Amino acid sequence: MVQPMEGIRILDVCDHTFVPAASAVLADWGADVIKIEHAKRGDAARGLGSSGALDLTGKVHAILEHANRGKRSLGLDLQTDEGIAILHRLVAISDVFLTNKPPNVRERLRISEEEVRPHNENIVYAAGTAWGPNGPEGNRGGYDMTSFWVRSGAAMATWYTDDERMPSQPGPAFGDSIGAMTIAGGIATALFHRERTGEALSLEVSLLGTGLWAMGAGVAMSHVSNTPWRPIDLSGARQPLLGNYVTADGYTINITCLQPLPYWQEFCRVIGRPELIEDERFTSYETLTENAGPAREIVNEVVTSRTLEELRELFADFSGQWTPALDTLEIIDDPQVKANGYVQDAETQDGIPFKLVAVPVQFNGEPAAPGRAPGFNEHGDEILTENLGMDWDEVIELKVKGVVA
Incomplete structure (x- = not known):
């Protein structure tokens, strides 16, 4: 060593x-x-x-x-x-x-x-x-x-x-x-x-x-905008793949995909809803952000209807960034933590x-x-x-x- x-x-x-x-x-x-x-x-x-x-x-x-x-x-x-x-x-x-x-x-x-x-x-x-x-x-x-x-x-x-x-x-x-x-x-x-x-x-x-x-970064942004940094309420974010959602078995997961359109299209394919890619509400960055509310409802339905393990399987090939929220006891036995x-x-x-x-x-x-x-x-x-x-x-x-x- x-x-x-x-x-x-x-x-x-x-x-x-x-x-x-x-x-x-x-x-x-x-x-x-x-x-x-x-x-x-x-x-x-x-x-x-x-x-x-x-x-x-x-x-x-x-x-x-x-x-x-x-x-x-x-x-x-x-x-x-x-x-x-x-x-x-x-x-x-x-x-x-x-x-x-x-x-x-x-x-x-x-x-x-x-x-x-x-x-x-x-x-x-x-x-x-x-x-x-x-x-x-x-x-x-x-x-x-x-x-x-x-x-x-x-x-x-x-x-x-x-x-x-x-x-x-x-x-x-x-x-x-x-x-x-x-x-x-x-x-x-x-x-x-x-x-x-x-x-x-x-x-x-x-x-x-x-x-x-x-x-x-927050201090610098505050100086530029002359506004103190405050917590962001992700529940109202103008893009659906940015926020916290609760699973069917009570876990909270966080999704943070900062390039909304390509990840949204991939997300639709992963969940078996490819028709949403052509939905005129979600075909461009502008329309997706304008219709973030309906899109978030779709994401919420996917998450709330599945357990964490079911979501792990569903998102196994999803390249977007997401993770479950774990407490300080759960993280000890997390497979990724153990592997490293x-x-x-x-x-x-x-x-x-x-x-x-x-x-x-x-x-x-x-x-x-x-x-x-x-x-x-x-x-x-x-x-x-x-x-x-x-x-x-x-x-x-x-x-x-x-x-x-």
């Missing part, structure tokens, strides 16, 4: 999900990721009891596993001089320094770029924040719900005016996971640049900036099996091998003795002082 990041070491000084998930991506690609955790409580995410409506107190901490697969853990007190000295020794043998701390916290913890780079001039310094490093909110904390979803315009863009409540983002760590891929791509690019030029870059990614990027290895079998540190969504980038057509999150300080002794060359007397003394876990 190809591991393009093999030989790269990442020093991960992060909590929660957004930035840690970035190094999890790189760990899946072969990087050695050393996760620095608080010497007593560990990553703040370990103490998170719930995420919205999801209980995280069971035997599998799904969010922690998602964002920390494949890493090694060291509990280290960064508020002590000895702890910072150990961190600097790790910096010296690492390729990337990664943190999610806001600029003012980096300064307080002595982990700013200015503090880190003197210990390794070739290190890539990467940071992820909620709002970006500059401006009046540069030092504020935030989560993907606040910075990626709500502030970026995404929440308002999905808020139907007749709904009293603004919609929440679709799932836990939704914006975090998208932002993490952005950071991982930035780090990979910075390493490539270093390889070509010898220059070690710094990079910053924010949840706000990533959310804006995700909404980029998008969901993998994994085990916790205690051997408890669970399903883990794979990083979507596949090299040479192979999904990355599934990893697991480390236990708190699981690799602490190993990192101190093998990577830093400490003897056991030194390690024990540091443990007694509380510098390491």
